[in-house]
Amino acid sequence: MSKHYPIGTTVWQELRVASDSGLAAFYRAVLDWELELEGDRGRFRAADGEVVAGLQLVEDLAPDAAGWIAFLGAGDLAADVQRAVEAGATVMEEGVRLAVPGDAVLLHDPFGAVFGIAELPAGSGTVPSGALGHLSMVDPTNHDLAAQIEFQLALFPGAAVEALDHGIHFVRDAAGNVLRGAYEVAPEARAFLPPHWLPWFNVVDQGAAVEAAAVSGGRINTRDNELSFGIWGVVVDPAGGEFKALQLSRDEL
Template sequence: MKLDKPVTGGPCWTELGTNDLEAAKRFYTELFGWRPETDARQEAGGYTIAHLGDAAVAALAPLYQESQPVAWNVSFAVRDADATAREITEAGGTVLVGPMDVFDVGRFAVSVDPTGAAFQLWQARSFPGAGLFNAPGSLGWVELMTRAPEQARAFYPSVFGWSVNASEHYTQWGLDGADFGGMVTMDDKFPPEVPPHWLPYFAVADVDTAASTTTSAGGTALMEPTSLQGGRRIAVLRDPQGAMFGVYRSPDED
């Protein structure tokens, strides 16, 4: 990811909704070296922020509704959540939750794009989002998995102003020349029950070790560690509770 801090329109935060918060804390602490801190306020509902050093890097939270899947979610920074929510609806998306205030830290909404992938909006007040990107254990890339790529290419630039850098094999999203994510077309290799979704990728020091740690803890390697053109190595994993996420290492991190 060429972004190194939250910027308007770009990914600013990722959070896990899980059915076993304590197990998730243990798993990700072992995997990424996170230091989780759970908000003690009853109204926070167990919301837990994971840190690397002093930097907040991600969140873990219990499932708040029976229909909520165990999954990682990606938030995009906006100046005005209410205005962006209206733009989402006008562009063919759906707003599921909010916009609503989260204490004094920001304003939040959950939306679904026209292809069926859920994502979140974050209008920062006292909390801007992640304090670290691209370092081991922190967010470094976001990827949209969808069965309707042309709809996605029309929707996201209209709502967020993203650039589209599309090749024959892959589409990358960017802002002002800084690419931060991509898009994969879900083909027959994806089981029909897997919905369109946003997948966060976390930087790691060693992709193979991250995959081994995941499987040893009861998780799954959905895509085994793979080297890509240009030297990047990636894997797609599933944690013991069923949430999917990616890990990667870039050659310039050697």
């Protein structure tokens, strides 16, 4: 089935939190985003005017359930969800309402992390790019890299894995598009860092972005990490949403 996005890439991301307190100022300072909030739903708009992410407020959300959720672009939603289930995922919620038009399903991957699969019409969603304030990729991270890669390759046929520096792996489709990253949590960090899907957002200056996070109600998990394609840090917003701020050193991944 022909789509306006590469099948299997991230086509949308939403932040699910219990409160929006401090979020508008935080994301304006760190990613140069503006939050457009209506009731319990919102959208984040980047400096270039593009809508790049959604926000959902869930009043009784448990603190450990707050965070970013990546939705992968389906070719055929039912078939792609079924293939994910056959690979070890479990369905959490069907008929998920997003901040953009489209149909979506929320799942747990085999390691307990949350992700989604969505089928979006043309003009909805946003795909990874090197543009400032946009998503560069999402990184499914867990405690067993080989098992994670096996699951990622089973999700969408035709993908291949490329090993990079510092244990980072890219999952690319047949056309060479980076669909996702993959990384194994260090043994010493596994007690406090469970499996998760972590979005990477592009910034002008990684150091300035993480410093802005610290003075805007968030916190810094790590910073100044160098890779062949850029420098990154991990920050957490005031509501518990975690992401990587990536300063790209080249135009594309």
